[in-house]
Amino acid sequence: MSQLDLNGAYKARGEFDAGACAYGGAACMGGEAGRVPVFLRYPAGEDKDAERIGRVVARLGRMGWREAVDEEYADNESTRKYVTDASRTAFMDLLPISSESRVLEIGASLGQHTVTLARRAKSVHAIEVVRQQAEFCQERCRQEGLGNVSVACGGDDCELPYLDGTFDVVVLNLVLEWCGTRDAGSAVGAQKRMLREMARVLRPGGVLFLSTKNRFALGRLLGRPDEHAHGMRFGNTLPRWLMHLGLRLRGKRRPGGLLHSYGALRRMIEGSGLEVTGSFWAVPEMRYPDRFVPGDAASIRRARGDRGLVQGEFRSTRLIMPRVPAGLVKHVTPGLAFVASKPAGGNGPGGNRTRTVG
Numbered sequence: 001m002s003q004l005d006l007n008g009a010y011k012a013r014g015e016f017d018a019g020a021c022a023y024g025g026a027a028c029m030g031g032e033a034g035r036v037p038v039f040l041r042y043p044a045g046e047d048k049d050a051e052r053i054g055r056v057v058a059r060l061g062r063m064g065w066r067e068a069v070d071e072e073y074a075d076n077e078s079t080r081k082y083v084t085d086a087s088r089t090a091f092m093d094l095l096p097i098s099s100e101s102r103v104l105e106i107g108a109s110l111g112q113h114t115v116t117l118a119r120r121a122k123s124v125h126a127i128e129v130v131r132q133q134a135e136f137c138q139e140r141c142r143q144e145g146l147g148n149v150s151v152a153c154g155g156d157d158c159e160l161p162y163l164d165g166t167f168d169v170v171v172l173n174l175v176l177e178w179c180g181t182r183d184a185g186s187a188v189g190a191q192k193r194m195l196r197e198m199a200r201v202l203r204p205g206g207v208l209f210l211s212t213k214n215r216f217a218l219g220r221l222l223g224r225p226d227e228h229a230h231g232m233r234f235g236n237t238l239p240r241w242l243m244h245l246g247l248r249l250r251g252k253r254r255p256g257g258l259l260h261s262y263g264a265l266r267r268m269i270e271g272s273g274l275e276v277t278g279s280f281w282a283v284p285e286m287r288y289p290d291r292f293v294p295g296d297a298a299s300i301r302r303a304r305g306d307r308g309l310v311q312g313e314f315r316s317t318r319l320i321m322p323r324v325p326a327g328l329v330k331h332v333t334p335g336l337a338f339v340a341s342k343p344a345g346g347n348g349p350g351g352n353r354t355r356t357v358g
Contacts, residue, residue: 039154
């Protein structure tokens with residue numbers, strides 16, 4: 001079965017845009033990887049992390065997913081926690097997900113959010129750019145007995161192989177910063193394209209949850225190494241030209257991920273045709289939040305009345321963050337979290353892009 005035929009088969013089930021592999025006349029790479037349809041434009045390149053996940057996937061035919069992860073990552077407690085820690089799904093309480101909801105998760109990784117979304121929603125479509133992770137996510141959901149999940153591999157070009165107005169909820173959790181990393185073009189352009197695509201596939205009245213790291217996070221402002229800038233101190237907090245100069249001096253062509261300030265990201269979301277309905281401070285940090293505090297000053301003052309509030313991931317930030325004025329906190333939090341909605345009757349600046357083949 002050709003890739004376009006494969007896409008047509010999925011479209012017949014109301015899942016994928018049959019023309020999704022014809023962006024700009026380019027053909028998609030590959031076909032099905034195991035049980036996962038592939039919608040990739042660019043070669044992945046060498047990835048040692050993906051190779052390790054591939055070894056985990058190879059074990060899944062003879063053992064459970066958790067056992068396979070524990071065996072492969074016996075030397076890495078951090079990865080085991082990343083895959084299994086329940087606190088990572090706390091953001092879902094911010095979203096109107098019901099048993100009738102159709103949900104799209106972009107950047108499904110190893111399914112750590114997918115399984116919880118699937119238990120709350122009518123159906124979940126999960127897309128992941130790393131093929132081995134997509135395969136693992138699919139098998140994890142199967143082992144969990146979740147028959148309402150469809151997993152695909154794609155999104156490396158920041159375009160989505162789904163029909164207009166398909167989803168009630170779209171989740172982009174700690175993914176935007178990496179958008180466009182396989183594309184030699186503008187990272188900001190790729191990120192804006194992804195935002196327009198999410199607006200396109202949301203139904204009118206649908207809701208987006210978006211979280212990402214903060215360009216001006218307090219820890220980065222204090223000089224902590226920036227993982228998105230190949231470990232360079234200050235990294236994304238620097239003026240763009242200076243960051244790129246520093247990276248070139250280190251032999252790096254571009255940052256691993258591009259971060260934005262609170263204000264810049266809010267404008268990008270609104271520029272995609274969505275309306276921001278809330279912003280939140282993930283406490284103590286975005287990957288493992290204890291709670292989400294609304295970003296307005298009054299809510300932050302109330303939250304600070306709780307002696308159990310841990311205001312930062314590191315000792316330095318825990319010392320300084322309580323002294324940051326409540327009205328400024330949203331600008332220096334470790335991560336940025338927004339909830340936005342698609343206006344009724346709106347297609348956003350990206351317009352309607354449903355197409356057929358032939």
